[in-house]
Amino acid sequence: MSLRKTSAQWLAKARLASRSTAGAPPSTAAKCRWSSTRSSTHPAANASASPWTTSRVLLLATAVGAGTYVATCAGAARDQDYSRPAKFAGLKFATVREMEMALAEIRQTTSPDTISTDPEDLRAHGYSEWSSTNIETLPVAVAYPQNTAEVSRIACICNKYRIPIIPFSGGSSLEGNFSAPYGGVSVDFAHMDQIVQFNEGDMDIVVQPSVSWMDLNEELARRQSGLFFPVDPGPSAKIGGMVGTNCSGTNAVRYGTMKDWVINLTVVLADGTIIKTKRRPRKTSAGYNLNSLFVGSEGTLGLVTEITLKLAVVPQEFSVAVVTFPSIRDAASAAAAVMRAGVQVAAMEIMDEVQMKVVNLSGSTAPRKWKELPTLFFKFSGTKAGVKENIAMVSAIAKSHKGGEFEFAKDQKEQKLLWSARKESLWSMLALRKEGGEVWSTDVAVPFSRLADIIEVSKKEMDDLGLFASVLGHIGDGNFHESIMYNRNNAGEREKVERCVKNMVQRALDMEGTCTGEHGIGIGKKEALLMEVGIDTLGVMKSIKQALDPYWIMNPGKIMDVPA
Incomplete structure (x- = not known):
């Protein structure tokens, strides 16, 4: 299905009710409100059946200990059954006619320019080239409020007609967080930037x-x-x-x-x-x-x-340095040792040899060329004496884990250049894509004592599968990212990536970690969230959602499925 359909065409495709199955993964979702929904990593790709069926997810959730902390009264029913699907049933979104009435009312109560139905505008608010999860459905309209009062009017009208609302600001999320599985209105805060x-x-x-x-x-x-x-x-x-x-x-x-x-x-x-x-x-x-x-x-x-x-x-003193290691385990072990020593580094990041090569190939930090080895990036900040002491301590720890010589920035300009290699990492990967190429970027976090283990095993799996993939991340708090390149036109490549990512998530949970350190759940990690917290904890989240948003119009389909 083309993503360049006009608003009228989208409205013509409307369906009167959502039949998404509560608790089921996105790939099992049925017809949405204003068009068919098909979960995929790219609009042009056919979505394959997820190996994480609902029953399998529940089994894994039990296996990793999720939801096992709930005490129940022996032989008695609980007052609140947070996992009971019937508790959240019976929702319906607006009809086509109601959607048209709502858009007219928003224009009337704000201004005619508040609402856009331009096809390119709709696409920009429903699809992201760097997101790991995209779907075919787009919002039916984009609203551009000027202030809080206008946002309130838009929400009031959408609530009245049961129309989904999807917030949008930077549009840089990676788990389908601003996608529109049920159509609706994307609320873009572009004019609220003061x-x-x-x-x-x-x-x-x-x-x-x-x-x-x-x-x-x-x-x-x-x-x-x-x-x-x-x-x-x-x-x-x-x-x-x-x-x-x-x-x-x-x-x-x-x-x-x-x-x-x-x-x-x-x-x-x-x-x-x-x-x-x-x-x-x-x-x-x-x-x-x-x-x-x-x-x-x-x-x-x-x-x-x-x-x-x-x-x-702003700290009195600021310094940036990089140091290379012979292996990713050595680098991760050094980082864990820095944390255990209590050194107050301002930042500590890791990039593997693949990512360092990617930065060199992309030319994003030209004319600087980097050693293509696992690398730790450090920021030191504080008083002059404190920075000097911290650098000495970290240098000693790095050397004890086979680290090379520290390379320090000479001035503020070089500090930005050194640090830009890390900040430009995802964009460097995206720049290397060829026709049909996609980059799947995802993250997990584990206790930092387990970071070396999960990174080493995950890298080996990607190598064994023949995937061009890199590891990078916020190693100081146990959060790391995988960026995996694949071609959507090559049969089986996306399935390899999915398997690799899901294995990484399972490893993180086995290590008492989390399925996402900072990207959020969005659409892409709903099954993983259920595995992590268990059905009762997810039921508590649904209860909070229902209390504040009884018609489930606020960014529906994210974090948890919309009740059938």
Whole structure:
């Protein structure tokens, strides 16, 4: 099915009800609301049946211990059966006529330019060339609100007509997080990209969701504030999406993840209600921690329209260095030893020999050429004395694990060049694609004492399968990524990649890890989430979802399946 259908054609394909099976993997999903849905890694690829059937996932979930912590009263029924499918049944989305009425009403209550049905616009909001999971269905319309009040009106109207809402900011997610399996309206925050309030004395700032983290730091530097926002994922990420997936980035080992930097949120709920999760103090014990509920919820509970962020002081001294190792195990072992020694590195990243070769081939850091060996990248920051001491300690640890000589950046320009090899890693891989080429990028996280084990085994499996794949990641917090290149036109290649990724996820769970460190669940890892947390824990998540969004219109089909 072509992704370039007009809005009218999409509407003509409408179906009156969703028949997705609750608890089933995406590949078993039936017809969607406004068109047929077929789960695949690329729109042109035929989706193969997933080897993870529902019964198999439940069996594996039990095997890894998920859901085994629930105590039940012997011989008595529980008051809440969180896994009971009937509890979440009977949902229907809007008809075609209701969809048309809703779009007209949104235009009337906001402005005629708020809604776009341009085919290219729809494609850009439903398909991503770097996502590991894509589906054929696109949103029926894209809304461009100007402020929180307009977002509230859009949500209110969509709730009235039972129309799915999919939030969109940077569009850089990798697990199909902003795809539109049930059509609906993609809410793009492109016009909400302003700094609302800067409280320099309190070291916090209020921003709208489409503010780029890189632009934010440039603005803070321009104002000579001496402050910066330390969470640093991919270069194109925006604050709204970073909240949605609780992203981290290269600085996570020192500064933590997104959840650690959110003071409060302004959220528009499914029915248009506007709430504030907290006030502005950094510390509070006032009621439930709603920040933690919405951060990482991938837009399934509400639309975040303003974010109050903590800021950090720019360190006095800053240094960047790289060191190579003869094997990926040596590099990973050295990283674990650094963590065990308690050295306060600002960042510690790993790239294997394949990824170093990819960076050289892509020319993204030209004229610099890198040794094509497993490499650790370090950032050191703090006082001059502290940085000097930390460098000495890390150098000694690296040498004890067969590390080569440390190579330090001479100045700020070279610091950016050295670090750019890591920040440009995914784009370097994408640049090497040929006709039909795809890159599947995914992540897991394990306790860092097991990192060397999982990386070594995963690399061997990829090599044995003949896959061109690289390993990189935030090694300081046990989070690593695989980027695997394959050709969608070659029979069997996608199946190899799927098998490799699912084996990696299973290994991570066996090691008491997680199926995703920072990419989120989206569509691509719903089965893995069930394996990780168990059916009762997933049922609790569904209960929270149903309480805040009884018609399941907020980013439906992400994290968990829409009830039949």
